Amino acid sequence: MDNKTIDTLMQHRSIRRFAERGVDDNLLAEIVDCGLRASNTGNMQLYSVIATREEPLRTELCKLHFGQCSTAPLWLTVCTDVHRYHRYCAVNGCDQPYGNLLWFLSALVDASLCAQNICVAAEARGLGFCYLGTVMYNTRQIAELLQCPEGVVPVITMAMGYPAEEGRMSERLGRDAVLHSEVYHDPSDAELVATHRVRDDDPFNRRMVEENGTRNYCEIFTTKRYPRATNEAVSADLMQVLKEKGML
Numbered sequence: 193m194d195n196k197t198i199d200t201l202m203q204h205r206s207i208r209r210f211a212e213r214g215v216d217d218n219l220l221a222e223i224v225d226c227g228l229r230a231s232n233t234g235n236m237q238l239y240s241v242i243a244t245r246e247e248p249l250r251t252e253l254c255k256l257h258f259g260q261c262s263t264a265p266l267w268l269t270v271c272t273d274v275h276r277y278h279r280y281c282a283v284n285g286c287d288q289p290y291g292n293l294l295w296f297l298s299a300l301v302d303a304s305l306c307a308q309n310i311c312v313a314a315e316a317r318g319l320g321f322c323y324l325g326t327v328m329y330n331t332r333q334i335a336e337l338l339q340c341p342e343g344v345v346p347v348i349t350m351a352m353g354y355p356a357e358e359g360r361m362s363e364r365l366g367r368d369a370v371l372h373s374e375v376y377h378d379p380s381d382a383e384l385v386a387t388h389r390v391r392d393d394d395p396f397n398r399r400m401v402e403e404n405g406t407r408n409y410c411e412i413f414t415t416k417r418y419p420r421a422t423n424e425a426v427s428a429d430l431m432q433v434l435k436e437k438g439m440l
């Protein structure tokens with residue numbers, strides 16, 4: 193990999209405020225083509241990418257993401273898509289065997305690899321982006337707004353455009369937490385605490401603990417951001433959507 197690619201990857205930061213300038217068709221085509229070059233299961237490309245730039249759709253979509261990234265001129269919704277392949281099977285007189293867990297997970301992996309390639313290409317061309325996990329909270333409504341047929345489920349969203357902020361370089365767990373040599377090494381509590389110090393001692397995170405009035409950084413996530421009851425309710429609804437959409 194050339195240094196520029198490494199620099200792009202190592203300089204990544206999410207961008208949530210965008211300049212008015214839109215993303216033109218040529219640039220959109222280029223970054224999506226980079227997404228399409230990602231490896232994917234069986235080269236079946238069981239995903240679709242929906243680009244939303246026009247009003248009023250863009251504002252409606254933003255609302256379904258709880259108003260996040262409202263200045264983004266380009267919204268990319270990446271969907272798992274067995275619909276297109278099933279139609280290809282049908283015109284070839286073949287069985288249509290892909291609406292099940294194996295193929296949902298395969299499509300999800302493929303969609304993720306495609307999305308991340310798009311994002312790296314976008315950053316290399318001076319764009320910024322933020323993934324929006326809220327796609328999982330309003331999946332049914334987003335699918336309806338974007339007219340997704342059966343077999344097509346929105347799973348990843350990126351709000352994108354030219355940055356109007358620098359963004360903050362957030363901390364990461366280091367290699368010592370993540371990279372295991374030969375086999376999985378389950379850390380002792382002391383090792384775990386040591387590898388998470390980068391997170392717990394980060395000044396930005398410490399400020400968040402104060403603002404949230406929690407005992408520690410971890411508790412922001414378990415009690416405020418992603419508490420059990422919400423996780424379970426959203427999971428149950430997602431399971432329902434996947435079934436309704438013929439994905440499972």
Ligand SMILES: Cc1cc2nc3c(=O)[nH]c(=O)nc-3n(C[C@H](O)[C@H](O)[C@H](O)COP(=O)(O)O)c2cc1C
Pocket residue numbers: 204205206207208260322323324325326360361362
């Ligand atoms: C699947 C996924 C969902 C995310 N959802 C949101 C979101 O809804 N809102 C948001 O502000 N950031 C969201 N993010 C961005 C993360 O918060 C961000 O990537 C993480 O804090 C690390 O920061 P960085 O990307 O600036 O390095 C999401 C990221 C991913 C990969």
